[in-house]
Amino acid sequence: MRASHKQRGFVAAMLHRLSGIALAIFLPLHFLALATALNGAKALDSFLALTRNPLVEAAEFGLVAALALHMALGLRVLAIEFLDFRERTAAIVSVCAAAACAAGLVFVLNLG
């Protein structure tokens, strides 16, 4: 692996980019799912019943984590670009990733 690809800035940028792509693909589907409510609450409920299986729940963990990750890493970029934030440690990227996983876990553990 290229040396530049092991640097924390590159890892952060890739996580940010890939989570963004995942969210961009997911969003239209999310909007379509919510719009089933146009046919009443029961329609949304019966659609959501399809999502109560381990594969979907794993995907939902990923999506919540992706959302939290994309936001956390985005805040880092905004801080560097607009607040002249001088990042001194790779730990910040780790903290963003950990917070994102935590958010995903809280969600999925509550689905029970």
Add this chain to the structure above:
Amino acid sequence: MSATLDVAIWRGTEDGHFQSFAVPRREHQTVLDVVTEVQRHFDPTLSYRFACRVGMCGSCAMVVNGRPRWTCRTRVSEVAEGDRLKLEPLRNLTIVKDLAVEMTDFFDKWKDARGYFEPGPAPETDFAVVPPETRERQTANAGIECIGCGVCYSACDVVAWDQDYLGPAALNRAWTLVNDVRDRGQTERIDAVATDAGCHACHTHMSCTQFCPKQIAPTYAIAGLKRAVMKRAFGGGG
């Protein structure tokens, strides 16, 4: 640690190949010492660049075991993987031959970024007073030690993905001039760095800052340019 180094050196141009040499391992050897020994005693057709050999000129920049660095300032003992060294030319620049690359694009982009001082149409009537402790001067000073070695340009993935991207060195230089209170070409410079190939293409990978042998941080210079462009476009609020 054996008595010889297994040195793989890139030969030819883009469709070249690696050639291996068994070079005696010596105490305090630098990578430049190794390359020079190969060219003098093993293969006189090897092409490479160096000049000062004491870490001042940047001519000897190459990719050593995957990392762009100055070979004169790189001890073999620091970087050898076991007894192996892999030497390649700088990335993102056309290979002239072996370890020497064509630097023209790199310096052309300095010009494209208006990385040069603009004195203005009329000579000044008096000396400019620039107190060294002012914020602008300190900001400029943080970036003026760049010697144009190309290490940051080689390390930058955005340059690899977008041939037009001006790159960290050119943009860093532009930022030092944005902060030079004597310069009269600020409008044109902001225009130059605000293109599709300019500062906005930087995605803060920070490889430039990581590998710069002079510890300059082009990432933060480019962030400064982004703010300067916003300020010019939207007024003091941004």
Add this chain to the structure above:
Amino acid sequence: MTVLLFAAQRLSAMVLALAVAVHLATILYASHAGLTAGAILARTHGNVAFAAFYGLFVVAVAVHAPIGLRNVLREWTPWRGSTLDLALILFALVLLLLGLRAVIAVFSA
């Protein structure tokens, strides 16, 4: 144009930072409280504050996502120029329309 896209991207990012924080908190609260779809819809029904908030959320997303994708596609594929820009404007409209439709659906359910 680059400057406007960059500014729109970063401005929508700031709006989204707040919106996503609220949205995440809401999701985590709802899943923790074990709210059913019906219970959630009962709270969003006729709720103007909800509709306004999520409406703004949708607009911000419709600005932010396509500009981000533009960078990805320009850097990782050979696609660039006006056909790319047109495709992304279309994607923005899709997000806007589907998103507002979803907001209306949940508001009026």
